[in-house]
Amino acid sequence: MAEFNLSEVRGKRMFTTDGMAVGTVVRFEIDPTLWRVRSLVVKVNDTAMQLLELKKSLLTANEILVGHDIVKSVGDVVNLGVSLEMLKGQLAAPTSKKQVISKK
């Protein structure tokens, strides 16, 4: 069992299986009834924004929700169990940014 303080995970960089940096973890979404982290809120970096074909917004933060089920490991960085292409595939449209990306 690897127990982490949430504030330790916050700020860690997130990488896909093909070694691409997605961004940094900024927050978590918690289900208080199950006491489980439902998703990680990731601030997407500029390069990943382009590769994921997400539209940059000046008013809102460029964030995506990543479901805990596609997180492979947590250490110095957060490794995802999917490639950037697969991640892009899950983001069907720019409007679905707030939709949790998880295993289908």
Add this chain to the structure above:
Amino acid sequence: MPIIKDTELTGKRVITDDAADVGTVGDIYVDVYDWHITRFDLRVEKSYVERLGAEGRMLRKSIVPIRTHMVRAVGDVVHLKDGLEELKRSTKLVQPPTKEERPSHPKKEAVEEPKRATHTKRYEPEERPRKL
């Protein structure tokens, strides 16, 4: 109950079943294997530090770990299942023992090592065996 951000949970007031406002939520701990929240730190109010048996700190707030199974509900506040007395008992089980509580191990008595017997014989010049 809606999904909440971790930043919303941190800082929420923690209330016991017997209506004691014991403090606020501090750090939250997660098991990254299944992303289950195991516990959070309760930053104890000064007035409850002694009653909860928490160690007092000079500058920082005293912290008591709260296992998530001890929580009844989360809303505007975090409502605990237990009263103050039960909380004191249950948190004591989670906390590491204090210096006084730790079992003292008797110090091992220093055993003198036996002196090594020297087998080398020192020959006096006239005793030294001659080489053939």
